[in-house]
Amino acid sequence: MAVEIAYDDKGLIPVIAQDATTGAVRMFAWANAEAVRATKESGFATFYSRSRSELWQKGATSGNLMRVRDIRIDCDGDVLLYLVDAEGPSCHTGKTSCFFRRLDGAEEDPAEAPAAIVSRVAAVIAERRKQTGEKSYVASLLTAEWPKILGKIAEESGELAESLPGTDAKHTAHEAADLIFHVLVGLEKAHVPVDEVFAELRRRFGVSGHVEKQSRKP
Numbered sequence: 001m002a003v004e005i006a007y008d009d010k011g012l013i014p015v016i017a018q019d020a021t022t023g024a025v026r027m028f029a030w031a032n033a034e035a036v037r038a039t040k041e042s043g044f045a046t047f048y049s050r051s052r053s054e055l056w057q058k059g060a061t062s063g064n065l066m067r068v069r070d071i072r073i074d075c076d077g078d079v080l081l082y083l084v085d086a087e088g089p090s091c092h093t094g095k096t097s098c099f100f101r102r103l104d105g106a107e108e109d110p111a112e113a114p115a116a117i118v119s120r121v122a123a124v125i126a127e128r129r130k131q132t133g134e135k136s137y138v139a140s141l142l143t144a145e146w147p148k149i150l151g152k153i154a155e156e157s158g159e160l161a162e163s164l165p166g167t168d169a170k171h172t173a174h175e176a177a178d179l180i181f182h183v184l185v186g187l188e189k190a191h192v193p194v195d196e197v198f199a200e201l202r203r204r205f206g207v208s209g210h211v212e213k214q215s216r217k218p
Contacts, residue, residue: 006077007033013080017045017058017090020069020083021119022112026090027058027098031080039068045082064088122184122194129188141185149189152182 007013011033017026029047031039035055038046045058045066059065065087072081091098096109125138133140141149156179163172187194 003073004077005033005036005073005080008078012048012050013078015045015047015080015082017066017082017084017086019112020085021123022116024097024110024112025099026066026084026086026096029058036071036080039071039082043068045084058090059087062088064090066090118180118184119194121181122188125184125188138185141182142189146189149182149186153179153186156182 005013012030013032013036015029015031017029018024019026030050031046032048032055035046035048038055038057042057045068047056047058048054049056057065066082066084067087068082068084070083072083073079074081089096091100093100095107099110100107102108125142128136128138129142131139133143141152156175160172160175160179163175166172184194187197
């Protein structure tokens with residue numbers, strides 16, 4: 001059953017655009033029923049300009065488009081949340097987010113969710129497919145046969161295993177990062193999106209490890 005949107009007396013509803021990968025809030029704007037419908041149909045964030053009394057699609061002129069993965073509505077039905085994949089900056093000032101200023105006057109982009117760096121690294125690795133092995137280490141791995149990538153994963157795994165029992169936390173974090181990086185390269189080589197890994201981890205929440213293992217097919 002569809003949820004009813006509670007537009008205000010002017011037929012508008014506030015919309016927050018949140019980066020689907022990093023969790024950072026990108027911008028705020030208004031939408032009417034037509035703008036929401038246009039967003040659903042086009043897949044791109046569309047809003048309503050109160051000053052111009054017309055619809056506008058984010059990035060239509062700047063190229064900084066927002067692809068909308070999902071539209072959420074709050075508990076009262078009077079605020080919408082666009083979960084977006086944003087291309088380029090979202091603020092007209094050229095900043096990543098419109099919320100780059102603190103009340104004390106300092107400027108900094110909103111913090112992203114810590115784990116979002118994994119998706120960002122995976123995206124960079126995917127981009128490296130377009131480069132040559134001479135210019136990119138990642139490209140040299142992706143264009144090589146499987147033994148090269150598997151060898152690196154085994155090598156980094158061994159180095160992490162050696163570091164874990166020690167007391168040098170910084171070095172252990174370094175080795176863990178090396179392993180995660182090469183696992184991401186392997187996933188890209190295998191055409192397995194990192195989002196599928198996240199989905200699998202999410203599925204396991206609340207499930208006993210023993211039960212989960214027993215449920216796996218032999």
